[in-house]
Amino acid sequence: MNAPTIVRKPSVCPHDCPSACALDVEVIDGQRIGRVHGARDQDYTAGVVCAKVARYSERIHHPDRLLHPLRRVGPKGAGQFERVSWDDALAVVAEKFNAAERDFGAESVWPYFYAGTMGRVMRDGINRLTHAKKYSRFYGTICVGLAWPGFIAGAGKIAGPDPREMAKSDCVVLWGTNAVATQVNVMTHVARARKERGAKLVVIDIYRNATMEQADLALCLRPGTDGALACAVMHILFRDGLADWPYLEKYTDDPHGLEAHLRTRDPVWAAAITGLEVAEIEAFARLVGATKKTFFRLGYGFSRQRNGAVNMHAASCVAAVTGAWQYEGGGAFHNNAAIFHWKQTTLEGHAFIDPATRVLDQSRVGAILTGDPDALRGGPPVKAMLIQNTNPVSVAPDQTRVRRGFAREDLFTVVHEQFMTETAAMADIVLPATMFMEHDDIYAGGGHQYVEFAGKLIEPPGECRNNHQVICALAKRLGVDHPSFDLSPRELAEINLRESGLPPLADLIEKNWIDVQPDFRASHFLDGFAWPDGKFHFHVDWPRVPYGNIGPVGAWRSMPDLPDHWNAIEAATADYPFRLATSPSRSFLNSTFNETPSSLAREKAPCVLVHPDDAADLGVADGDWATLGSPRGEIRLRAKLFDGVQRGVLISEGIWPNAAFPDGKGVNTLTGADPVAPFGGAAFHDNRVWMKRKS
Numbered sequence: 083m084n085a086p087t088i089v090r091k092p093s094v095c096p097h098d099c100p101s102a103c104a105l106d107v108e109v110i111d112g113q114r115i116g117r118v119h120g121a122r123d124q125d126y127t128a129g130v131v132c133a134k135v136a137r138y139s140e141r142i143h144h145p146d147r148l149l150h151p152l153r154r155v156g157p158k159g160a161g162q163f164e165r166v167s168w169d170d171a172l173a174v175v176a177e178k179f180n181a182a183e184r185d186f187g188a189e190s191v192w193p194y195f196y197a198g199t200m201g202r203v204m205r206d207g208i209n210r211l212t213h214a215k216k217y218s219r220f221y222g223t224i225c226v227g228l229a230w231p232g233f234i235a236g237a238g239k240i241a242g243p244d245p246r247e248m249a250k251s252d253c254v255v256l257w258g259t260n261a262v263a264t265q266v267n268v269m270t271h272v273a274r275a276r277k278e279r280g281a282k283l284v285v286i287d288i289y290r291n292a293t294m295e296q297a298d299l300a301l302c303l304r305p306g307t308d309g310a311l312a313c314a315v316m317h318i319l320f321r322d323g324l325a326d327w328p329y330l331e332k333y334t335d336d337p338h339g340l341e342a343h344l345r346t347r348d349p350v351w352a353a354a355i356t357g358l359e360v361a362e363i364e365a366f367a368r369l370v371g372a373t374k375k376t377f378f379r380l381g382y383g384f385s386r387q388r389n390g391a392v393n394m395h396a397a398s399c400v401a402a403v404t405g406a407w408q409y410e411g412g413g414a415f416h417n418n419a420a421i422f423h424w425k426q427t428t429l430e431g432h433a434f435i436d437p438a439t440r441v442l443d444q445s446r447v448g449a450i451l452t453g454d455p456d457a458l459r460g461g462p463p464v465k466a467m468l469i470q471n472t473n474p475v476s477v478a479p480d481q482t483r484v485r486r487g488f489a490r491e492d493l494f495t496v497v498h499e500q501f502m503t504e505t506a507a508m509a510d511i512v513l514p515a516t517m518f519m520e521h522d523d524i525y526a527g528g529g530h531q532y533v534e535f536a537g538k539l540i541e542p543p544g545e546c547r548n549n550h551q552v553i554c555a556l557a558k559r560l561g562v563d564h565p566s567f568d569l570s571p572r573e574l575a576e577i578n579l580r581e582s583g584l585p586p587l588a589d590l591i592e593k594n595w596i597d598v599q600p601d602f603r604a605s606h607f608l609d610g611f612a613w614p615d616g617k618f619h620f621h622v623d624w625p626r627v628p629y630g631n632i633g634p635v636g637a638w639r640s641m642p643d644l645p646d647h648w649n650a651i652e653a654a655t656a657d658y659p660f661r662l663a664t665s666p667s668r669s670f671l672n673s674t675f676n677e678t679p680s681s682l683a684r685e686k687a688p689c690v691l692v693h694p695d696d697a698a699d700l701g702v703a704d705g706d707w708a709t710l711g712s713p714r715g716e717i718r719l720r721a722k723l724f725d726g727v728q729r730g731v732l733i734s735e736g737i738w739p740n741a742a743f744p745d746g747k748g749v750n751t752l753t754g755a756d757p758v759a760p761f762g763g764a765a766f767h768d769n770r771v772w773m774k775r776k777s
């Protein structure tokens with residue numbers, strides 16, 4: 083027998099992760115995937131990938147992959163399906179979509195997608211069909227809806243210093259991101275700064291996670307209190323002469339107004355709100371005040387609170403008061419979305435858009451499917467859905483309502499998936515999807531500055547088809563006759579790059595990735611911030627922040643105009659005495675990888691971390707079963723005693739399959755889908771709950 087031939091091929095990790103790693107993949111005999119490595123010669127990835135993607139062969143060659151189209155035969159959600167041909171499956175979809183359109187109007191069809199793949203053609207192409215058919219449009223709020231407006235409020239756009247500059251920093255502040263678990267490459271650059279420059283690492287989080295374990299200064303505060311911390315830090319900077327006045331006068335809107343406003347927001351005030359010691363707050367302020375090259379790496383986690391946008395803005399303001407933005411290795415960075423100037427004109431079929439077509443909020447899928455008139459924005463019920471790259475029955479907030487919605491016998495759903503997820507199990511038609519090494523696409527980093535290409539490396543198994551094929555085939559059957567549905571993924575990628583002013587596809591294919599970081603002056607806003615007046619804004623007129631397409635929602639009228647502790651969170655009460663965060667786990671990526679054996683083995687079982695003193699009060703011992711209840715529902719899981727949280731705070735890591743819980747109810751049973759100010763989104767880490775021992 084011949085030894086297998088292993089060829090190393092370039093690729094890109096498609097998952098919903100700011101790292102968008104450049105990969106170096108072992109392809110065995112041209113048919114199978116072996117070990118996956120990080121590309122060594124791409125300087126952001128720098129040879130490192132997370133363990134779950136290194137073992138991708140487990141996922142791509144998983145015995146449970148969907149291989150054939152299926153049609154439901156039993157009752158909704160019972161999991162009884164029969165195999166059908168692609169032709170028959172697509173014919174049923176077209177018939178049902180057309181029936182919904184005929185009886186309830188085109189807006190009764192709602193294509194629903196998210197970032198299960200970050201490939202631009204495969205992820206965003208669904209919008210072309212939506213717009214061509216005037217179906218209800220999709221407003222993606224679940225992830226960035228709070229963080230992005232919060233960052234734009236100050237700097238004017240989502241961009242900032244080159245993330246590789248973390249390695250040139252004297253102090254890196256990881257604020258509300260568990261980077262060791264969620265974007266491991268950040269730690270590569272932090273490690274360099276520490277090794278080569280003796281840089282300090284500050285971690286601000288609500289529990290002692292793997293990232294905080296590495297910190298020189300660890301600030302473990304109460305959830306939803308980062309605005310108070312940021313205000314007290316800026317108070318100290320002004321008080322102690324550590325504010326950079328020449329910078330403030332030149333680059334910010336109203337430093338004197340800010341200073342006056344912060345006079346009452348002193349460390350004693352913030353200590354009471356955050357649960358931190360005054361000395362900890364003073365030490366943090368002194369460190370960032372004295373260290374000009376401080377890089378504030380602002381994560382998503384701390385924005386997933388009902389005051390999250392305000393807290394994100396407040397944290398970004400600290401870098402303006404110290405003037406850190408001026409220096410290489412300094413400033414505040416959240417995500418690089420704006421540097422790519424994506425124009426999705428052809429890919430998303432912008433020419434087809436009718437602005438009168440309603441837009442429905444992703445996070446409110448439960449309310450929408452159960453007929454809430456406000457969530458439906460006064461329009462018709464949703465009667466049919468096409469779902470790609472997302473698993474709402476598991477990941478969306480207020481799961482009880484989401485499940486009730488998907489269980490409607492009069493709702494027709496088609497789910498295009500790689501696995502029989504909880505959402506696919508509720509479908510009428512299930513279509514098998516390719517994985518990234520089985521199709522072509524282009525990608526861009528959120529946490530870095532590369533545009534990347536990844537080509538098809540192996541043939542898909544069974545009858546799997548890619549998202550683009552399904553969208554184009556459906557368009558044909560639904561009577562859409564437009565050349566944009568006849569293009570190949572490469573042709574669409576080529577057009578997308580050209581419309582965006584990015585390098586041509588041929589260059590990308592040849593080089594694998596292209597660096598589009600703007601120059602130093604632009605990245606550091608040295609010629610002005612992205613507001614018309616060129617200033618960093620301490621004052622925020624929230625409804626005017628250029629973000630969002632359904633207008634202000636929630637409690638936006640009571641949002642503070644200057645950085646503050648905005649008391650909009652689900653504070654604990656006598657009935658719900660704990661605050662629960664549902665933080666990501668290291669070995670799952672949202673609900674992805676919760677099907678691979680090694681990730682499951684590492685994460686073991688769903689559990690809740692509880693402070694030992696709280697556990698003692700409740701009579702709960704390590705490993706006991708516990709019940710958690712929020713105003714939205716109850717779940718059962720094991721308790722784990724853990725002293726790395728403040729009292730009254732609970733953490734449950736990871737989006738486990740709902741079936742991993744004894745009652746089949748997942749963690750999102752507890753989370754709320756009330757639209758969060760200013761423009762909607764989900765406060766996944768902001769839940770008041772009770773906890774009981776359960777024998």
Ligand SMILES: Nc1nc2c(c(=O)[nH]1)N[C@H]1C(S)=C(S)[C@@H](COP(=O)(O)OP(=O)(O)OC[C@H]3O[C@@H](n4cnc5c(=O)[nH]c(N)nc54)[C@H](O)[C@@H]3O)O[C@H]1N2
Pocket residue numbers: 098099100225257258259260261263264265286287288289291304305306307308381382383384385386387663665666667668669670671672673767
């Ligand atoms: N392994 C793994 N990687 C992932 C994901 C995953 O599920 N697993 N998900 C991917 C996706 S879609 C995203 S958006 C990113 C998100 O990645 P991150 O930006 O890291 O955001 P989160 O993981 O939601 O939360 C980060 C940390 O913030 C903490 N936190 C919660 N509330 C507060 C608060 O009020 N204040 C402070 N200071 N901290 C708080 C959480 O407990 C958590 O430790 O990660 C991506 N990468």
Ligand SMILES: Nc1nc2c(c(=O)[nH]1)N[C@H]1C(S)=C(S)[C@@H](COP(=O)(O)OP(=O)(O)OC[C@H]3O[C@@H](n4cnc5c(=O)[nH]c(N)nc54)[C@H](O)[C@@H]3O)O[C@H]1N2
Pocket residue numbers: 098196197198199204224225469470471472473474477478498499500501503515516517518549664665666671672673674737749750753766
């Ligand atoms: N409790 C709690 N809930 C959360 C969060 C939290 O922190 N706590 N985080 C929230 C966040 S930030 C996010 S972004 C959401 C994400 O939630 P989801 O959008 O559900 O996230 P993923 O698990 O990334 O991707 C979902 C599915 O996409 C499929 N998929 C991948 N590639 C393709 C493809 O090419 N084609 C097709 N058709 N399917 C594909 C995968 O098989 C997977 O089942 O979850 C949110 N939910």
Ligand code: SF4
Pocket residue numbers: 095096097099100101102103131132133135264265266267671
């Ligand atoms: S760190 Fe993120 S981008 Fe990199 S391989 Fe892992 S999931 Fe993919």
Ligand SMILES: [Mo]
Pocket residue numbers: 098224225226
């Ligand atoms: Mo996300």
